[in-house]
Amino acid sequence: MTSPETAVPASDFVRDTVRRDNEQGTYGGRVQTRFPPEPNGYLHIGHAKAITVDFGVAEDFDGTCKLRFDDTNPQTEDEEYVASIIEDIRWLGYTPDEIVYASDYFEQLYAWAEQLVERGLAYVDEQDSETISAQRGGYGQPGIESPFRDTAPEENLRKLRAMRAGEFPDGSRVLRARIDMQHENMQLRDPIMYRIRRGHHHRTGDAWCLYPTYDWAHGQSDALEGVTHSLCTLEFESHRPLYNWFLQQLPLPGDTPKQLEFARLELTHTVTSKRRLAKLVHDGLVDGWDDPRMPTISGLRRRGYPAAAIRDFCRYVGVNRTNSRPGIELLESFVRRELNRTAQRRMAVIRPLKLVITNWPTRPDGSPVVEYFAVVNNPENEADGTREVAFSGELYIEREDFAEVPPPKYFRLSPGREVRLRGAYFVTATEVVKDEDGTVTEVRCTYDPQTRGGTAADGRKVKSTMHWVSAQHAVDATAVLYDRLFSAEAPGAATGEPLDDLNTDSREVLTGCKVEAALADTAPGQVVQFERLGYFAHDPRTPMLFHRTVGLRDEWAAIQKRQGK
RNA sequence: UGGGGUAUGGUGUAAUUGGCAGCACGAGUGAUUCUGGUUCACUUAGUCAAGGUUCGAGUCCUUGUACCCCAACCA
Numbered sequence: 001m002t003s004p005e006t007a008v009p010a011s012d013f014v015r016d017t018v019r020r021d022n023e024q025g026t027y028g029g030r031v032q033t034r035f036p037p038e039p040n041g042y043l044h045i046g047h048a049k050a051i052t053v054d055f056g057v058a059e060d061f062d063g064t065c066k067l068r069f070d071d072t073n074p075q076t077e078d079e080e081y082v083a084s085i086i087e088d089i090r091w092l093g094y095t096p097d098e099i100v101y102a103s104d105y106f107e108q109l110y111a112w113a114e115q116l117v118e119r120g121l122a123y124v125d126e127q128d129s130e131t132i133s134a135q136r137g138g139y140g141q142p143g144i145e146s147p148f149r150d151t152a153p154e155e156n157l158r159k160l161r162a163m164r165a166g167e168f169p170d171g172s173r174v175l176r177a178r179i180d181m182q183h184e185n186m187q188l189r190d191p192i193m194y195r196i197r198r199g200h201h202h203r204t205g206d207a208w209c210l211y212p213t214y215d216w217a218h219g220q221s222d223a224l225e226g227v228t229h230s231l232c233t234l235e236f237e238s239h240r241p242l243y244n245w246f247l248q249q250l251p252l253p254g255d256t257p258k259q260l261e262f263a264r265l266e267l268t269h270t271v272t273s274k275r276r277l278a279k280l281v282h283d284g285l286v287d288g289w290d291d292p293r294m295p296t297i298s299g300l301r302r303r304g305y306p307a308a309a310i311r312d313f314c315r316y317v318g319v320n321r322t323n324s325r326p327g328i329e330l331l332e333s334f335v336r337r338e339l340n341r342t343a344q345r346r347m348a349v350i351r352p353l354k355l356v357i358t359n360w361p362t363r364p365d366g367s368p369v370v371e372y373f374a375v376v377n378n379p380e381n382e383a384d385g386t387r388e389v390a391f392s393g394e395l396y397i398e399r400e401d402f403a404e405v406p407p408p409k410y411f412r413l414s415p416g417r418e419v420r421l422r423g424a425y426f427v428t429a430t431e432v433v434k435d436e437d438g439t440v441t442e443v444r445c446t447y448d449p450q451t452r453g454g455t456a457a458d459g460r461k462v463k464s465t466m467h468w469v470s471a472q473h474a475v476d477a478t479a480v481l482y483d484r485l486f487s488a489e490a491p492g493a494a495t496g497e498p499l500d501d502l503n504t505d506s507r508e509v510l511t512g513c514k515v516e517a518a519l520a521d522t523a524p525g526q527v528v529q530f531e532r533l534g535y536f537a538h539d540p541r542t543p544m545l546f547h548r549t550v551g552l553r554d555e556w557a558a559i560q561k562r563q564g565k
Numbered sequence: 566u567g568g569g570g571u572a573u574g575g576u577g578u579a580a581u582u583g584g585c586a587g588c589a590c591g592a593g594u595g596a597u598u599c600u601g602g603u604u605c606a607c608u609u610a611g612u613c614a615a616g617g618u619u620c621g622a623g624u625c626c627u628u629g630u631a632c633c634c635c636a637a638c639c640a
């Protein structure tokens with residue numbers, strides 16, 4: 001448990017409702033939820049909240065939670081998405097009690113639809129979608145009844161069967177529930193139950209040309225599965241009366257499920273619209289759904305976000321009915337909290353600057369002496385042990401760790417100043433080598449043999465400890481630094497259309513980085529901390545490619561900012 | 566325009582249901598530190614507005630205000 005228990009609310013309105021239902025015996029003490037994604041894209045951070053709520057509530061009350069694919073629209077759905085969704089849920093640490101599909105219920109739904117038709121509660125409308133939409137009326141405006149509304153049940157039944165038999169072209173007819181065209185809630189103005197849509201369905205193939213809408217499929221699927229609490233997001237609130245209406249009309253096998261809505265998760269600097277994410281992928285603005293810049297679960301995973309951090313974050317923001325947009329910093333703080341505990345430390349320089357020790361000893365054959373130092377892998381976790389790091393007279397340090405003219409409060413290396421090379425020796429810069437442009441290409445220094453291991457025999461202190469790699473032993477690597485995908489607050493990121501707030505230059509690729517040899521042993525997918533540079537995830541597919549997961553909290557950057565730099 | 570929701574520091578979220586407005590992120594100050602990391606201490610800042618009931622209101626009442634959702638054969 002890495003979450004700050006003190007700050008996590010003990011309950012929320014969803015859990016309160018479930019608890020009350022249990023106390024009153026509403027569902028015989030049974031708790032069943034479901035996570036119902038449409039397989040038309042990859043899961044993103046917003047879904048992670050829904051997942052932690054759906055699975056978390058079931059877990060807390062010793063109930064069950066199934067994964068149900070809401071595959072009612074063949075035009076947008078694909079097996080690729082089914083597979084990725086299952087993988088992402090498992091990676092997040094949840095195991096569905098069962099994996100089911102709304103398409104499993106197509107036959108039952110159709111049978112029920114015929115029953116509604118027979119009872120005069122549904123009818124076939126032959127008008128086109130524009131006409132139907134116009135007749136629906138507007139907010140505060142009355143609706144107009146369709147001329148097909150009072151067709152006799154036998155006639156409707158005949159038409160519905162002909163629809164199913166494929167006798168009509170796409171979009172030519174729909175089945176509508178016969179409710180109330182004057183209802184103040186638009187959802188109840190004779191909503192569509194079935195539309196004709198010939199498309200190859202990823203599971204039922206070409207068996208159907210008739211597909212149920214969300215409203216006709218969802219509550220009925222819940223009921224068929226025995227769901228007790230159907231948790232969804234706030235925008236479905238106005239659908240609840242319709243959800244209940246359908247259930248009231250049907251001979252349900254068991255209890256009537258209860259729909260509860262909560263606010264969806266949004267984040268600053270983050271797009272949480274599947275439509276817009278799909279556009280980024282299809283327009284080629286990112287390298288795929290798992291591009292580390294993407295806020296998808298798979299993107300975050302590749303970027304090195306630990307599942308535990310995502311879970312803790314979701315739990316922490318809570319379940320509520322208030323639309324909000326937490327700062328991305330909050331998520332990142334959970335990532336750092338987790339990684340600080342678990343990530344091994346390594347020395348690496350992503351913008352190398354050569355550091356030559358002029359008084360470093362040589363062997364009789366003229367080659368430089370090599371020393372090895374044992375370094376702790378993770379000071380937060382002794383069990384991670386130590387590793388040997390080679391040290392010699394030619395090193396690389398981080399370019400920004402040297403300043404020819406040090407600004408105020410700058411503690412790192414500069415001419416005449418002594419610093420510690422972590423775990424090795426104290427060195428003092430003596431000389432700067434530049435190219436014709438005046439760029440520093442090399443720094444020369446002397447080391448003090450009396451400071452072996454990083455401790456001065458005379459007890460003197462230095463203000464800075466720097467990371468380094470031995471030039472002779474270093475391994476070349478590539479590091480990718482990510483900015484946030486969006487440069488601004490991404491107004492309308494959830495609902496808006498434009499992508500013009502996208503920061504397409506949000507990635508800086510640094511080749512020629514130098515990392516210590518021990519890093520070559522890092523497992524693909526593993527996240528390590530490059531000391532002082534941040535947490536980096538070893539790409540699962542490409543050797544020696546590292547994605548920066550998050551940076552460290554950087555006090556020096558804050559100082560520079562304050563100095564107005 | 567009708568209906569349905571939601572309002573607590575800069576951000577997110579609590580408050581035993583009418584009883585000291587707390588926690589976290591962020592920001593700031595200081596201490597510790599062989600990572601300007603971590604850790605520790607302190608500081609900062611809030612009940613949408615106006616009335617009302619009450620010994621006492623974030624919580625109850627009234628009237629406003631702001632924001633979100635609903636008129637796909639999407640989910």
